[in-house]
Structures are given as C-alpha cells and as structure tokens.
Amino acid sequence: MSKLKAGVVGVGRMGAYHVGVLSEIQNVTLAGVADVNSKSLESIKNNYDVPTYSDYKDLFGKVDVAVVAVPTAMHYPVTKDLLENGIHVLLEKPCAKELNQARELFQLAQDKGLTLHIGHVERFNGAVQELHKIVENPIFVECKRMGPFTERIKDDGVVLDIMIHDIDIVLNLIKSKVVATHVLGGSVFTEKDDIVTAQLEFENGCIANIVASRVSQNKVRTLSVTQKESYVVLDYTDQEIYVHRKSSSEHKMSKGSLRYKQESLVERIFVHKDNPLKLELQHFIDCAKNGSPRNVAVNDEIYSLEIALNILEQFDKNKRKKDPR
Numbered sequence: 001m002s003k004l005k006a007g008v009v010g011v012g013r014m015g016a017y018h019v020g021v022l023s024e025i026q027n028v029t030l031a032g033v034a035d036v037n038s039k040s041l042e043s044i045k046n047n048y049d050v051p052t053y054s055d056y057k058d059l060f061g062k063v064d065v066a067v068v069a070v071p072t073a074m075h076y077p078v079t080k081d082l083l084e085n086g087i088h089v090l091l092e093k094p095c096a097k098e099l100n101q102a103r104e105l106f107q108l109a110q111d112k113g114l115t116l117h118i119g120h121v122e123r124f125n126g127a128v129q130e131l132h133k134i135v136e137n138p139i140f141v142e143c144k145r146m147g148p149f150t151e152r153i154k155d156d157g158v159v160l161d162i163m164i165h166d167i168d169i170v171l172n173l174i175k176s177k178v179v180a181t182h183v184l185g186g187s188v189f190t191e192k193d194d195i196v197t198a199q200l201e202f203e204n205g206c207i208a209n210i211v212a213s214r215v216s217q218n219k220v221r222t223l224s225v226t227q228k229e230s231y232v233v234l235d236y237t238d239q240e241i242y243v244h245r246k247s248s249s250e251h252k253m254s255k256g257s258l259r260y261k262q263e264s265l266v267e268r269i270f271v272h273k274d275n276p277l278k279l280e281l282q283h284f285i286d287c288a289k290n291g292s293p294r295n296v297a298v299n300d301e302i303y304s305l306e307i308a309l310n311i312l313e314q315f316d317k318n319k320r321k322k323d324p325r
C-alpha cells in the first residue's frame with residue numbers, strides 16, 4: 001500500500017506537535033514542512049529527517065495532505081492555495097476570522113473532492129467521546145478553560161484561541177440552536193479578550209455558561225452537565241468523567257456551627273485514554289485516503305465559528321462602550 005505524503009505549514013508550538021505525531025503514523029511519509037521562521041525550521045531539522053522550506057508553495061506537488069498551523073490571519077489564504085492545488089487540509093482552529101471565508105473554503109474543498117478538517121482536537125479526547133454516551137437531556141452545561149498568560153498567542157484572544165473548543169463541544173452536545181447570548185469580559189494583559197464569560201440560551205431551554213481565561217494562575221479544563229437524574233463532571237486534562245446520582249443534601253446544626261452535608265452515588269466512567277492529536281490526524285488521513293465520513297458535518301463546523309464570532313463581536317461592542325476612544 002502506497003504511503004500518503006504529508007506536509008506541515010507552520011511549525012511553531014502546535015505545528016511541531018503535528019510533525020511529531022505524523023512522523024510516527026504508519027502509511028504516512030512526512031514529505032516536507034514550511035515556515036517563514038528559520039529558527040522553527042532549524043528546530044525541526046535537528047529532530048526529524050524531513051525537507052524544510054521557507055515558502056509553503058514549495059510543498060505543491062510534493063504532498064497529498066497538509067496540516068496548516070499558521071497564525072489565524074493566514075488561515076484563509078494558505079488553505080485556499082493548498083486546496084486549489086489538490087491538497088487535503090487539516091486546518092487548526094479557528095477556521096477563519098470571517099464566516100464567508102470559512103464557507104468559501106468548505107465549498108472549494110467540496111468542489112475539488114478534497115477533505116477539509118478543522119483542528120478541534122478536544123473532539124478526540126476519550127472523555128469527550130464517552131460524554132456523548134452519557135448526556136441525553138442536558139439542562140445546564142458549564143465549561144471552564146482557564147490558565148496563566150503566555151506570550152505564545154499574539155493574534156487571537158481567548159474566544160478564538162481556547163473558548164472555541166468548548167463552544168464546539170457544547171453545540172454538539174446540546175444539538176439545538178442558540179437563541180440568546182450574553183457576554184462579559186475584559187482585557188488584562190493585552191488589548192484583546194483575555195477573560196470572557198458567555199452565557200448561551202438554547203431553543204430547547206438548555207443554558208450553557210462558558211468561561212475562558214488566560215489571566216488565571218491555576219490551569220483548569222473542566223465541563224459539567226446537569227441533567228434531571230445526574231450531574232456529570234469531565235476533566236479534560238486527566239481525561240476523567242464522574243457521574244453523581246441520587247444526590248441528597250441537608251443542613252446540620254451542632255453546637256456553635258451550621259454544617260452542610262451532601263451525599264451522592266459517584267460513578268467513575270472508564271475512559272480509553274489515547275493521544276487526541278494522534279486520533280485526530282488518523283481520522284483526517286482516513287477521510288483523505290479512503291473517503292471515510294467526517295465526524296462533524298460541515299454546517300456544524302461553520303455554526304461553531306458563527307457562535308464564536310458572535311461572542312467576540314459582543315465582547316468588542318461592550319469594550320467600546322466602556323472605552324469609546
């Protein structure tokens with residue numbers, strides 16, 4: 001069986017992860033990487049036996065599939081060029097900064113008979129996959145994705161950098177349209193959205209509260225779901241799920257103090273733990289090589305971006321009201 005030739009455009013932190021995983025996947029040959037940063041290319045050269053290029057267009061004709069992990073502003077032009085040259089693309093999130101650009105890229109991929117996937121790696125987290133088997137009728141969903149500030153991300157705030165993961169998961173979990181959105185947030189270390197909380201109200205009555213922060217000293221990656229008969233807690237980092245059932249609570253008054261007591265049956269769900277990035281790349285390659293069906297419909301991909309852009313628009317609007325300069 002002939003090996004698929006793969007390339008990576010943009011080998012910063014995320015792109016380097018892709019290079020490492022692709023180099024270990026069977027039936028794939030890492031045929032080239034491209035980056036305008038010579039130091040990034042030098043780092044790849046020192047660790048992998050792969051041709052390097054300063055111009056991604058040098059990959060044309062040399063690769064069948066490509067991962068695009070460049071700054072968000074370059075997502076649209078780079079991906080468009082690759083698709084027009086017959087190359088399947090896994091594009092790191094967010095797909096684009098404009099809905100029309102995203103729609104155009106997916107239409108181009110369809111017209112060319114190519115696979116275009118968006119890098120929502122959390123979809124391939126074992127705990128997230130198990131979550132879909134447990135959650136049936138959510139009433140309230142709460143997501144927290146928080147951590148300390150890093151200089152790594154310069155062109156995006158938290159909405160397009162990290163909150164978009166939870167938006168994507170929540171939309172796929174609730175499977176209903178958003179009818180109202182309420183956004184609060186602030187800029188702390190940059191001029192962009194450094195901390196944002198978004199409350200989404202859905203057509204089916206469910207409510208989701210999503211918090212994203214890069215100003216928090218403790219790293220938190222959790223999602224919880226309230227259902228009538230259970231309370232489900234997911235930890236992304238540890239890939240763990242706990243289900244609380246038959247909960248009861250009471251207040252107990254003892255001498256000089258009031259105590260709160262809670263009891264519940266807690267079930268720990270078995271989660272098959274694997275590298276989500278490896279699973280994502282394997283799925284993408286399977287779709288590109290064998291025409292296997294994608295795990296998320298194109299309309300759902302675009303809807304996730306639409307909600308993220310709407311939240312960002314509300315954040316910017318609120319910010320202008322506070323500081324009209």
